[in-house]
Amino acid sequence: MNVYDSHRIGSILKNLGYTPTSSIAQADLVIFNTCHIREKAAEKVFSDLGRLKIIKDERSANGLDTIIGLVGCVVQAEDEEIARRVPFVDFATGPLTYHRLPEILQKVSKDRETTIIDTEFPAESKFDFLPQNTSMGGASFLAIQEGCNNFCTYCIVPYTRGVETSRPINDIISEAKILVAEGSVEINLLGQNVNSFHGIDQSGKERNLAYLLRELAEIDGLKRIRYTTSYPADVDQDLIECHRDLPQLMPYLHLPVQSGSDKILKAMNRRHSRGQYLDIVGKLKDARKDLQFSSDFIVGFPGETDSDFEDTLDLVNKVKFCQAFSFKYSRRAGTPAAIMPNQVAENIKKERLNILQNLLSSHQLSFNKESIGKIMPVLFDIKGRHKGELIGRTPYMQNLHAEIGKDFCNKIVNVKVIEATVNSLSGIVEGK
Numbered sequence: 515m516n517v518y519d520s521h522r523i524g525s526i527l528k529n530l531g532y533t534p535t536s537s538i539a540q541a542d543l544v545i546f547n548t549c550h551i552r553e554k555a556a557e558k559v560f561s562d563l564g565r566l567k568i569i570k571d572e573r574s575a576n577g578l579d580t581i582i583g584l585v586g587c588v589v590q591a592e593d594e595e596i597a598r599r600v601p602f603v604d605f606a607t608g609p610l611t612y613h614r615l616p617e618i619l620q621k622v623s624k625d626r627e628t629t630i631i632d633t634e635f636p637a638e639s640k641f642d643f644l645p646q647n648t649s650m651g652g653a654s655f656l657a658i659q660e661g662c663n664n665f666c667t668y669c670i671v672p673y674t675r676g677v678e679t680s681r682p683i684n685d686i687i688s689e690a691k692i693l694v695a696e697g698s699v700e701i702n703l704l705g706q707n708v709n710s711f712h713g714i715d716q717s718g719k720e721r722n723l724a725y726l727l728r729e730l731a732e733i734d735g736l737k738r739i740r741y742t743t744s745y746p747a748d749v750d751q752d753l754i755e756c757h758r759d760l761p762q763l764m765p766y767l768h769l770p771v772q773s774g775s776d777k778i779l780k781a782m783n784r785r786h787s788r789g790q791y792l793d794i795v796g797k798l799k800d801a802r803k804d805l806q807f808s809s810d811f812i813v814g815f816p817g818e819t820d821s822d823f824e825d826t827l828d829l830v831n832k833v834k835f836c837q838a839f840s841f842k843y844s845r846r847a848g849t850p851a852a853i854m855p856n857q858v859a860e861n862i863k864k865e866r867l868n869i870l871q872n873l874l875s876s877h878q879l880s881f882n883k884e885s886i887g888k889i890m891p892v893l894f895d896i897k898g899r900h901k902g903e904l905i906g907r908t909p910y911m912q913n914l915h916a917e918i919g920k921d922f923c924n925k926i927v928n929v930k931v932i933e934a935t936v937n938s939l940s941g942i943v944e945g946k
């Protein structure tokens with residue numbers, strides 16, 4: 515979501531006459547787009563800002579002004595901290611108000627002393643004020659929903675991105691058509707909780723994600739559709755049937771489970787049990803046989819015992835995720851779990867994370883190895899390190915490297931997989 519937000523911020527700045535630079539010492543304006551989900555991400559901003567302050571001072575000694583801005587969830591959660599710890603920041607705006615950047619920058623240019631902070635939860639939708647979304651290449655992001663009403667007890671998102679809102683169907687369809695016209699063959703629908711999507715259609719009727727997916731599948735030239743992130747309890751029959759019916763819907767689904775222990779899932783305020791999760795995975799697999807899953811995991815949630823952790827490992831062995839993201843529980847001030855008793859010691863969290871990641875990697879490697887010898891359609895969109903090398907994604911979201919030349923960039927090409935490691939595949943183009 516932050517990559518997408520940064521892309522949109524880039525468009526605003528382009529309209530204001532800014533051009534990007536790869537040298538930070540040359541930048542008249544630097545904006546950090548921040549994440550508050552775990553402590554490590556949030557603290558990184560403050561250390562990066564310390565380094566930037568030195569550059570700002572050096573530029574100032576040479577008579578050059580530097581505007582420094584912060585955007586994103588850290589601003590929403592830590593506005594007072596920002597004013598106290600990094601007063602040299604010129605402006606700070608939350609994730610829901612960055613469409614106001616043109617006005618904010620105007621205010622900054624008039625007053626170089628005060629830090630302008632905007633952490634309002636606005637009545638308006640930023641999407642109505644942003645410049646037209648533009649293609650990011652062969653694959654683009656499209657935000658369809660923002661915010662979350664789930665209030666998992668560990669999570670800061672409902673407090674920073676606000677309550678769930680869905681964009682109108684028509685806006686999404688016309689944006690998707692523009693992205694396709696600009697060369698995108700894949701669209702990844704984004705939101706904190708995309709499968710609780712309830713956008714209104716032209717007649718004012720609320721529609722679900724399945725309806726939207728079927729509408730998008732009608733767009734000529736849109737070859738791949740993905741959506742992320744989904745909440746297990748909100749996977750309905752309609753959505754399952756989309757996986758059966760729509761070939762454009764890629765056979766890879768990010769469906770975070772967080773823990774395999776019912777006791778911990780309850781304490782996390784997740785609206786699904788371990789059994790329900792496994793049931794949904796089974797139904798989705800029945801609908802589309804080759805569907806693969808990825809997930810998020812938190813280890814060391816308050817009260818997690820060895821036996822709860824064993825339940826997580828057991829669930830991992832049952833589902834055999836093809837990819838996964840796993841984290842040590844991080845206390846976020848203001849969330850219910852931060853003040854729960856029985857916080858887990860850091861060394862135990864570390865040990866459990868290590869065990870879990872080794873297991874997840876072993877499944878990921880097996881899945882990747884099974885790809886060897888297969889021919890897969892790969893969407894190439896990133897330049898590799900070697901001359902002529904491109905990196906792309908298979909339908910199952912595996913990174914695949916191939917030496918095929920830049921003419922294939924942003925195209926879907928059939929590739930024979932010849933090698934596999936935990937994190938990537940390599941292959942040769944069929945018929946070349």
Ligand code: 5AD
Pocket residue numbers: 551552668669670770772810811812841842843844845846
């Ligand atoms: N500590 C650790 N991980 C967290 N996540 C969200 N909040 C926390 C936290 N306090 C993880 C969840 C979520 C992913 C985006 O980040 O696994 O799915």
Ligand code: SF4
Pocket residue numbers: 662663664665666669670671672706707745
């Ligand atoms: Fe956070 Fe996701 Fe839970 Fe919403 S569903 S509170 S975004 S972890």
